[in-house]
Amino acid sequence: MKHVIHAEWTKFRTVRGWVVGMVVAIPLTVLIGLLGPAGDSFHCAGPNGQKCAGQSPPTGPDGTPVFDSFYLVHRTLTGDGAITARVAPLTGAEPWAKAGLIVKQSTRAGSAYAAVMTTGGHGVRMQYDYTEDIAGPVNARWLRLSRKGNTLTGAVSADRGHWTTVGTAQLDLGSRVEAGMFVSSPQHVERTQSFGDITEDGYPTSATTTFDEVTTDGEWRTGWHGTAVGGASEVVTTGMTEQDGRFRITGHGDITPIVAAGLGRNVENALVGVFAGLIAVLVVATLFATSEHRRGLIRTSFAANPRRGQLLAAKAIVIGGVSFVVGVVSAALSIPLVAELEVAKGFFLFPTSTGTEIRVIVGTGLLFAVAAVLAVAAGSLLRRGAGTVTAMTVGLVLPYLLAVASVLPAGPADLLTSVTPAAGFAIQQTLREYPQVSASYTPADGYFPLSQAGGFAVLCAYAVLATVLATFALRRRDA
Template identity: 40%
Template sequence: MMKPKRTDSVGFAQVLRSEWTTFCQARGSLIAMVVAALVTVLLGLAATGLMHCEGPNGSACPPVPIGPGGEAVRDKFYFVHQPLAGDGSMTVRVTSLSGLITYPPPNHDQIVPGVVPWAKAGIMIKENMKQGSAYAAMMITGSHGTRMQYNFTQDTAGSPGGVSAQSPRWLRLTRSGDILTGYESTDGTRWTQIGTAHLVGLPATVQIGLFVTSPGDVTVQEHASRLTQATATFDHVSLHGNRWTGTSVGSLQDKSAPSVGNLINGVPALSIGSFNRSGDTFTVTGSGDVAPGTEEGWTTERFLIGTVFGLIVVIIVAVFFSTSGRLPGRIYASEQANPKPGRVLVAKAIVISLVTFTIQLVAAAITVQLGKHIMLSNGKTVQPVAPLIELRVVVGTAALVGVVAVFALALGALFQRRVVAVIVGFILAVLSFILANLAPLAVSQWLLRLTPAAGFAIQQSIPEYPQVIGLYTPPAGYYPLAPWAGFSVLCGYTALALGLAVFQLHRRGT
């Protein structure tokens, strides 16, 4: 007698409920998922002890300035200013921009002439003298030509080239209500508009004047930033009078008189800042930066450092779940009513992703909020980020772990050997990320582009700004792909692995 042919009479909802029951009744799997979450929490909180910061005279860490958009900023420069009541304008001519840089290691005590690419000199209108307050500036830079920048993150390029006595640069900044407009000229007669800034809520009286700043000279190979300063010469200043005040914004002391400093090898040492006026000519020296903050304090994703180790547990659980059998007789009415193997695998993927995402979401939220509370209570610095960015990091981390769980599940179905699937999943998702943080920059960049470890980009909380030279490396929390682009690479690997696994199961007929 011929054996009846098996039919796929089981609905997907029944299959999903069956796999949910299977997972929930596997107490070992549930315990392992909780352990993975605890690893995320405990290692993240333990990492807060690695943050060391001490202010002057042993005081607590100085607070990170916060810009108008709620982001961390750098707001340190020398400002020669006076009040501006209502609308107005300022025009200057810049005839020189020079600088000093600390000598490369190991001779840190030596100073050599040089201007870093993002040294800035020009005109600024600033809401007040508080760090992080709104501003707009028209400037000439060390190597990036003229720019109009405002509120730290906004940057508009003007014409390229430098400045010298033979090729001076004319700059103009005007205010009309909340609208500030920047212009440049090569002769003081023909003007080109560079950009505009709408600073909502700008008070009636603001500060206007000349500013100079010079950020650190960053060398990625040495993972170091050398101190620098810049000096600019201005003349043809359209604002007159003796109300000029020199202020070193962001420094512990202000100076309104020239400061030459000590001589090192016959070169003036770096100073906080100064200005000297001779008739219509101003010589201003400054150091620091007016830009987005990229390295100030402990970033949000660093609280989630335990995620990568919790992934190891998740990969093991997912692989074992992929090869677990159905509970006989629990949902299906007969041996002839068996679901297609592809349906079973997809149902397993939904179950493992939902369980993992939910547990890790709770773990990530607890870790970030509790970690911030601990660090701030101990006087340590936490990098402020906008609420939506913090939400993306927390939810994205949970999604990252959930997708890796599905990836490991698909590998288990593909290889049908648990040990092989666990090893492959570990190498591609975990080891690649670890190596990217240890390997040379060129190698790590490719690892984080071409492997599933690219998904960790979803945790990046501070963007890479073109107008800020920094240590944009994986250990510092920066990735070669944008957050969602990197996450898409991981999703692509997962979709491919799951599709191949379903295809292979159909071919096997199991």
């Protein structure tokens, strides 16, 4: 097998056009990626490269960008303690409007917290540190949030007699925390889509509810006072009134991780040019398989090695290995170069760990490699360069472009990126989907319907199937 691979490698490197095509794929990927931020009219950098005021959102304890804006009625708790209250239903509010009890490390936006709450349309929840969400009963009148050491426990009751634990969280908040009652109400967003264009219209909302029969246990300091965490709203009125132990609180804002890609740039934005580089790779891979058939040279190859399946495997190994290197280099150059340009223009960059960037870079290499193997197999089946390139573009690249360019509605876009080879682009995905956040989770927003591994598995399945069929066809056909 080694001598067959060496022979195929020799064929590849001695054809200048194939080598040039692979090399061109690298700057093509990078340049298309740079066109996005370079052509964007947005610019928000100061004279020394500083971001504009308010451009970067607060970040949670794990570095996740977050919304952290609500109205808080609180006291200082030192050590262990608990707060219990009855909460009136949130009627007519946004589905993810929240009213409940919270223990927060401080009133600084982005600080660690745990909360148990009722919502406008999603029942009772316990949420903590922005990313974690535990569902409880649909309805409950009484809420309790207790702290013992680093353990925070949320519980609910219908009659204050029988309590049901919703969830627990292990958080090191320090000895002194702010705890009490809160209300929030997120922006109302209506999303409309027309061909090639997605628009969002929205308006700020507020929610109001009443807390009564409020009791506290433990070492509490100071009296109750109100704070608009994240800053007071300029468009809606928030605050609280107290009478005879009844707290009427109006809040605005949200306490969630940020998922809307439009609020910043992420790794996927830097790799928007991958489709262009991939087309170049597919053309070279196709010609690598079809040129010998077109010129009749395949007879010489079969005479030298009658094991036709082995010959196809050698072609796949060579072109797959070269394509992997091209994909890795393309992604490794695109990510920092595009990010540098985005920072220069004042965009907020979603934080990405080094490990995630390495996974995406290697994943891009695997995407190129498996796509090239698919093209070689398809070329061996069809034996026509133009037809194979067209089939590969229509089956792999076009569905991806239609999905991410918002040309198609969400349903068809999800379907195309689930059942076609374009599902393989999911291997580049870095954004996390949160069930407790209502947002547009579509390929156009950076969210593929399949996981990274699932989408890549679909592409691999196409490559395996095509290779099996091509092997069978080579053995059945004359040269």
